[in-house]
Amino acid sequence: MEKLAKILVVVLILLVAAVPLLGQQITAQPETIELRARMPENGGWSQEFIYGLVNVPIKLRMTSDDVVHSFALAQSSLPSVEIFPGKFSETELVFDQPGEYTFYCTRWCGANHWRMRGTIVIEGPASSDQPTSVPPLFLQRGLDLDAPHFARVIPPNRPESARASERTNALPDGLTDGGTVWSKSPEALWKDLKADEDLDDQSVWDMVAWGLNQQGSSGWMGQGRELYTQNCLACHGESGRGDGVMVRDLPPMNHDKMGSEATRPPDFSDPAVLLGASPALLEGKIIRGGMGTGMPYWGNIFTSEQIRSLVLYLYSFQMELEERP
Amino acid sequence: MEKAASYRFDLTRYTWLRRLLTSRWPQFILRAITLAGFVLVILTGFIGSPVGSRNFAVMFVWIAWWSALKLIMLPFGGRAWCSICPIPMPGEWLQQGWLVKPGGKMFNLGLRWPRRLRNTWLQSAGFAAIGLFSALTLTTPVVTAWIFVGLIVVAVAVSVIFEQRSFCRYLCPMGGFIGLYATMAPLELRPQPGLTPVEKGAAAREWPRGCPWINNPAALKANANCGLCLECLRTESGANMALNVRSFDAELGQPGAFRLDEAFLSLGLLGSVMIYSAVFQGPWGALKNAALNAGSGAWWSFAAFFLLASFGLLPALLAGASALVRRTGNLAQPLQMVFTLFSRALLPLGLLSWIAFTVSFAFGKMAYLWPVLSDPFGWGWNLFGTASVEWQPYLLSATPVIETVLLVTGLIWSGRTILKTAEQLGVRGERRWAAAPVLLFALAGTLTMLWLLIG
Numbered sequence: 001m002e003k004l005a006k007i008l009v010v011v012l013i014l015l016v017a018a019v020p021l022l023g024q025q026i027t028a029q030p031e032t033i034e035l036r037a038r039m040p041e042n043g044g045w046s047q048e049f050i051y052g053l054v055n056v057p058i059k060l061r062m063t064s065d066d067v068v069h070s071f072a073l074a075q076s077s078l079p080s081v082e083i084f085p086g087k088f089s090e091t092e093l094v095f096d097q098p099g100e101y102t103f104y105c106t107r108w109c110g111a112n113h114w115r116m117r118g119t120i121v122i123e124g125p126a127s128s129d130q131p132t133s134v135p136p137l138f139l140q141r142g143l144d145l146d147a148p149h150f151a152r153v154i155p156p157n158r159p160e161s162a163r164a165s166e167r168t169n170a171l172p173d174g175l176t177d178g179g180t181v182w183s184k185s186p187e188a189l190w191k192d193l194k195a196d197e198d199l200d201d202q203s204v205w206d207m208v209a210w211g212l213n214q215q216g217s218s219g220w221m222g223q224g225r226e227l228y229t230q231n232c233l234a235c236h237g238e239s240g241r242g243d244g245v246m247v248r249d250l251p252p253m254n255h256d257k258m259g260s261e262a263t264r265p266p267d268f269s270d271p272a273v274l275l276g277a278s279p280a281l282l283e284g285k286i287i288r289g290g291m292g293t294g295m296p297y298w299g300n301i302f303t304s305e306q307i308r309s310l311v312l313y314l315y316s317f318q319m320e321l322e323e324r325p
Numbered sequence: 326m327e328k329a330a331s332y333r334f335d336l337t338r339y340t341w342l343r344r345l346l347t348s349r350w351p352q353f354i355l356r357a358i359t360l361a362g363f364v365l366v367i368l369t370g371f372i373g374s375p376v377g378s379r380n381f382a383v384m385f386v387w388i389a390w391w392s393a394l395k396l397i398m399l400p401f402g403g404r405a406w407c408s409i410c411p412i413p414m415p416g417e418w419l420q421q422g423w424l425v426k427p428g429g430k431m432f433n434l435g436l437r438w439p440r441r442l443r444n445t446w447l448q449s450a451g452f453a454a455i456g457l458f459s460a461l462t463l464t465t466p467v468v469t470a471w472i473f474v475g476l477i478v479v480a481v482a483v484s485v486i487f488e489q490r491s492f493c494r495y496l497c498p499m500g501g502f503i504g505l506y507a508t509m510a511p512l513e514l515r516p517q518p519g520l521t522p523v524e525k526g527a528a529a530r531e532w533p534r535g536c537p538w539i540n541n542p543a544a545l546k547a548n549a550n551c552g553l554c555l556e557c558l559r560t561e562s563g564a565n566m567a568l569n570v571r572s573f574d575a576e577l578g579q580p581g582a583f584r585l586d587e588a589f590l591s592l593g594l595l596g597s598v599m600i601y602s603a604v605f606q607g608p609w610g611a612l613k614n615a616a617l618n619a620g621s622g623a624w625w626s627f628a629a630f631f632l633l634a635s636f637g638l639l640p641a642l643l644a645g646a647s648a649l650v651r652r653t654g655n656l657a658q659p660l661q662m663v664f665t666l667f668s669r670a671l672l673p674l675g676l677l678s679w680i681a682f683t684v685s686f687a688f689g690k691m692a693y694l695w696p697v698l699s700d701p702f703g704w705g706w707n708l709f710g711t712a713s714v715e716w717q718p719y720l721l722s723a724t725p726v727i728e729t730v731l732l733v734t735g736l737i738w739s740g741r742t743i744l745k746t747a748e749q750l751g752v753r754g755e756r757r758w759a760a761a762p763v764l765l766f767a768l769a770g771t772l773t774m775l776w777l778l779i780g
């Protein structure tokens with residue numbers, strides 16, 4: 001009787017212990033990579049590096065161990081994949097060029113959300129038509145991204161691109177030159193134009209807005225707004241005041257103590273902040289991050305076009321810009 | 326003044342049922358199955374998904390078992406769970422070398438449990454500790470697994486050092502909760518009525534050896550310490566024991582003694598259910614965060630509030646009410662006796678409050694069970710085709726009505742018991758209104774629960 005009981009207990013316990021082992025064997029998908037998403041505080045992505053080959057599909061089976069996350073491939077038009085706690089989402093990726101591709105979380109999953117990044121390393125032969133990359137303007141010009149750049153000249157009223165476009169014939173050619181507009185702060189551009197044009201201050205500011213407006217490609221406004229909302233708003237705030245939910249407890253920015261502690265981002269609603277910064281400078285800040293505010297780097301996440309749209313969108317906190325038809 | 330005995334119906338008068346109960350195999354098989362479930366909980370807790378709602382350990386322990394215990398097993402079967410609980414099994418096997426039939430000795434010092442600790446204080450402390458970490462335990466599988474491992478380790482250690490099921494009787498954190506509320510269960514194991522002193526004496530000599538819960542079944546008068554292990558039925562004097570069905574009020578309606586530790590446990594459980602309701606059903610995010618972030622400053626504040634409210638404020642308020650009753654009722658009994666007896670009278674409100682809390686808690690989360698059934702580890706399996714069942718709360722519109730009915734029932738039941746207790750203490754006739762402070766205490770408790778659960 002006792003012997004039978006012991007056998008029964010042992011068999012039952014072994015059966016239970018066998019469940020995970022057998023189950024894993026039966027449900028294993030050898031060609032699928034399981035990627036677990038966790039808040040950075042809990043460990044971030046379960047795999048920081050994923051390795052693959054050119055033109056060989058990578059199957060990802062993803063789940064979250066805590067809150068809702070989302071998987072996105074940087075500099076890609078692929079839609080992001082939502083990852084829910086305890087549920088499994090699958091996606092398949094194919095890369096036709098070798099290189100390192102960044103994947104990241106697009107959901108504000110926690111205070112260190114931006115740290116949820118990983119790298120897919122693809123090996124194999126490169127195709128001949130691989131584009132060559134041009135360094136961004138801030139590197140070409142050697143701009144100091146951390147130097148203060150406050151504008152001293154402030155427009156009397158909010159500059160409006162539409163007002164300037166009413167007199168298209170009178171606009172100087174320099175305003176359509178991308179290199180010039182991108183490398184100068186709005187204040188510097190205003191000063192150049194003011195020296196050449198016999199116009200009142202506000203009209204020149206309107207021309208500056210018009211010039212910036214010319215730098216965006218079709219749909220830049222929508223793209224910039226979407227990128228800002230998804231990636232910047234939580235810190236920079238809805239109105240750009242640097243009062244987003246993630247930074248409300250931080251001290252305001254102080255250039256003298258830059259780097260000593262994390263601070264709030266600058267206040268984009270202050271004209272002196274944005275009008276003293278050139279598009280190339282803002283582009284550099286977005287690409288590199290830092291600035292003593294704990295801002296993440298976005299250079300390997302966004303495409304050049306996306307960053308351009310985002311830069312122009314930032315100026316919309318100080319100017320009335322409009323998409324070109 | 327003892328009332329006439331309540332109606333009781335001896336189930337063992339059916340020969341087939343007595344045979345079923347005296348056979349150890351059905352109970353052993355159930356315990357073996359629960360032991361396997363216990364192992365599964367530990368496994369899933371450690372190696373399954375850390376997402377509580379997708380892990381068998383959390384869902385089946387804290388939603389399925391914990392709810393079934395409070396909604397069915399405890400109110401209808403008293404210590405029925407204890408009779409099939411697997412926790413003492415490994416220790417008992419080490420202690421006596423048996424799984425099915427008691428007897429023998431393996432590794433056991435056989436010490437008696439310390440006299441000073443033969444009460445429910447340690448069980449109160451254990452239950453309070455679970456309450457302090459409840460938000461973490463109920464959401465984190467690995468914590469649940471560690472608690473189960475801890476229970477097994479402590480139970481084994483106690484079994485090796487002390488006699489019989491000392492762990493179940495004096496230490497198990499659930500044991501105090503179940504034992505106290507088993508007072509109101511309509512099931513009891515008692516000696517057959519009308520036993521002669523000779524029969525009682527013979528039985529008393531035999532039963533202590535046959536009672537793992539260290540009782541003398543011939544003298545059993547209360548459910549609290551009887552674990553329904555049924556071993557007394559299986560001795561030579563087993564025919565002198567009866568498994569009775571009785572009214573819910575059969576035990577509580579009779580005068581009975583209540584120790585100070587039991588009084589504090591009764592009030593501690595009432596306070597605990599209020600705090601559980603506030604944490605799990607309330608709209609206060611800061612309170613939830615405080616309860617969840619064990620070790621943080623906010624959690625320490627929560628812990629202090631939990632302990633002070635459950636084991637300080639409520640006893641103080643009832644002691645004050647009892648003092649008023651004693652004064653206005655001109656009672657000669659000491660305050661401690663008045664206080665403990667009134668805390669006993671509050672047991673129905675406590676039990677019904679737990680059931681009401683469970684209704685909203687369990688039915689709101691029960692839909693999570695179906696995916697876990699098909700995917701116990703949260704690894705993406707779909708064993709029974711239920712892995713994709715979406716969450717939805719059950720009985721959503723009926724829940725407030727059910728909760729109100731339960732709480733009002735608890736108030737009426739406790740109110741009646743308070744009046745009976747007052748009468749037994751000597752508050753009669755024109756002085757009946759002297760019991761009002763304790764009645765107001767019960768009313769305030771009910772209103773607090775109604776506010777917490779329904780708003």
